[in-house]
Amino acid sequence: xxxxxxxxxxxxxxxxxxxxxxxxxxxxxxxxxxxxxxxxxxxxxxxxxxxxxxxxxxxxxxxxxxxxxxxxxxxxxxxxxxxxxxxxxxxxxxxxxxxxxxxxxxxxxxxxxxxxxxxxxxxxxxxxxxxxxxxxxxxxxxxxxxxxxxxxxxxxxxxxxxxxxxxxxxxxxxxxxxxxxxxxxxxxxxxxxxxxxxxxxxxxxxxxxxxxxxxxxxxxxxxxxxxxxxxxxxxxxxxxxxxxxxxxxxxxxxxxxxxxxxxxxxxxxxxxxxxxxxxxxxxxxxxxxxxxxxxxxxxxxxxxxxxxxxxxxxxxxx
Numbered sequence: 001x002x003x004x005x006x007x008x009x010x011x012x013x014x015x016x017x018x019x020x021x022x023x024x025x026x027x028x029x030x031x032x033x034x035x036x037x038x039x040x041x042x043x044x045x046x047x048x049x050x051x052x053x054x055x056x057x058x059x060x061x062x063x064x065x066x067x068x069x070x071x072x073x074x075x076x077x078x079x080x081x082x083x084x085x086x087x088x089x090x091x092x093x094x095x096x097x098x099x100x101x102x103x104x105x106x107x108x109x110x111x112x113x114x115x116x117x118x119x120x121x122x123x124x125x126x127x128x129x130x131x132x133x134x135x136x137x138x139x140x141x142x143x144x145x146x147x148x149x150x151x152x153x154x155x156x157x158x159x160x161x162x163x164x165x166x167x168x169x170x171x172x173x174x175x176x177x178x179x180x181x182x183x184x185x186x187x188x189x190x191x192x193x194x195x196x197x198x199x200x201x202x203x204x205x206x207x208x209x210x211x212x213x214x215x216x217x218x219x220x221x222x223x224x225x226x227x228x229x230x231x232x233x234x235x236x237x238x239x240x241x242x243x244x245x246x247x248x249x250x251x252x253x254x255x256x257x258x259x260x261x262x263x264x265x266x267x268x269x270x271x272x273x274x275x276x277x278x279x280x281x282x283x284x285x286x287x288x289x290x291x292x293x294x295x296x297x298x299x300x301x302x303x304x305x306x307x308x309x310x311x312x313x314x315x316x317x318x
Contacts, residue, residue, distance in 0.1 A: 004178065006219060010235035013209035016252055020201040022134075029118050029135035036097075037140045039114040044095040046160065047144045048087050049136055051099045051129045052080050052151040059123045062226050065219065066178050067290070074293055077105055080151045082296060086303055088112055090155045097141065099132050124224035130207050130232065137200040142193055150184035153265070153287040154299060156280075156306075162257075162264070163189050168196055170257040171237050172265035179230045181238045185265040185285055192253070199236070199254045207232040261287075268295075281306060 060072035084096055088110070096113045098105075101120040108115055120128045136142055145163040149155075162170050170187040173180050188196045207228050210216045220227045237256060239249055249256040261267065266283040268275065280286070280302060288295055 004180075006216070007179070007231065007234045007238060009215060010206065010210060010231050013206045013213075014202060014236055015205070018202065018205055020205045022204075025119075026131045026135050026204075029132055030139045032116060032118055033136055033139035033141050036114050036116060039095065040141065040143065041095060044093055044112070045144060046091060046094040046163075047141070047146040048091065048094050048096045048149060048155075049099065049133065049146055050080075050083065050087075050096065050149045050151050050153075051125075051132055052076055052104065053101045053120050053122050053125050053128065054104045055125055056122055059225060064221070064226060067226065069290060076151065079288070079293060079296060080105065081108070082300055083149070083151055083154055084108075084110070084113060086154045086156070087149075089303075089307055090157055091159060093160070097136070099129075099136075121224075124222075126226055126229045127207065127211075127224035130204055130229050134200045134204045137188065137193070137197045142188075142196075143190055145190050146188045148186050148188070149285070150287065150289075152289065152293055153184050153285055154303070155284070156286050156303065157282075157284050159187075159264075159284055162187050162259070162284075165191065166255060167257045168192055168254045169199060169237070170259055170264075171233070172259050172261045172263075173238075174261045174265075179234055181230075181234045182261060182265055182287075183229050183233050184287055184289065185261075186233075195252065195254045198252050202236050202252070203232055206235050277302070 054076070055071045057072055060070055062069045062071070080098070084098065087094060087096055094112070096110075097116055098108065098113055099116045099118065101122055102117050105115075118128075118132060122128075133148060136146075147159055147162075168189050168191065171181050172185050174182065207223075210223050210228055210231060216223060216231065220231075223231065236251065237249070239258075248258075264284050265287050266285065267287045267289050286299060288299065
């Protein structure tokens with residue numbers, strides 16, 4: 001079964017008004033998030049949630065019909081550090097919540113970064129990520145507009161414009177591919193946090209159904225490791241047919257906007273140094289998915305130049 005067909009198949013698990021009964025672990029995660037309430041600052045208008053856990057060597061290789069990756073071959077610490085650096089530089093009114101396990105990046109520290117350490121099952125990063133997002137959405141930290149970013153998705157210009165009074169969630173879509181809605185970048189407004197929390201109830205509830213489903217398991221195996229989050233988000237949030245920026249959906253009272261990946265979740269199939277500087281500067285978020293992580297040094301140079309130019313312009317204006 002191809003992924004688009006599989007997404008349609010997974011829609012059967014979306015049950016409006018269904019109540020999620022959380023188990024002890026995600027409730028424990030809520031308590032840990034709540035313990036960081038004092039980290040919030042009135043000067044910061046946006047929360048950035050990013051998740052990374054060090055996957056054990058025994059579970060580092062992923063080989064599936066539509067994705068192959070070896071986590072052990074990637075220096076994620078360097079990527080995470082640069083992702084946080086760019087987030088703080090290009091979104092100066094933001095606070096970063098870096099969600100991880102008990103041991104990853106022990107020396108990471110910054111006044112605008114909260115390191116949230118959860119007792120994660122590191123073999124199952126995708127399932128743990130959705131549980132962590134669910135816990136955040138049900139915690140006292142979720143008081144401000146929030147962007148959920150993969151740890152290899154780099155803010156490249158102000159994201160504040162995405163949040164407006166007529167949206168609760170915003171997701172990014174691509175015009176083709178096996179998973180139309182990409183889980184790596186999406187936004188949650190803070191006007192109706194209860195409605196957004198209900199959305200996350202559905203998100204996690206569908207994911208739990210997929211864990212037991214034989215059709216899903218035949219295609220992707222144990223989706224706690226990979227693909228479960230993408231399938232669940234698409235089942236809940238992807239409109240029938242191809243998504244469009246003209247789409248505005250409503251799910252259980254949650255108003256959902258759709259933005260093209262070319263705008264808010266840009267991922268080039270070419271060396272980004274070959275793109276025109278103005279073109280790259282226009283991208284709000286640049287996502288170094290999969291093998292594109294080798295472009296990190298090129299992206300860093302481009303962003304450093306962009307920041308230096310902005311600083312010089314400010315100095316000249318003064």
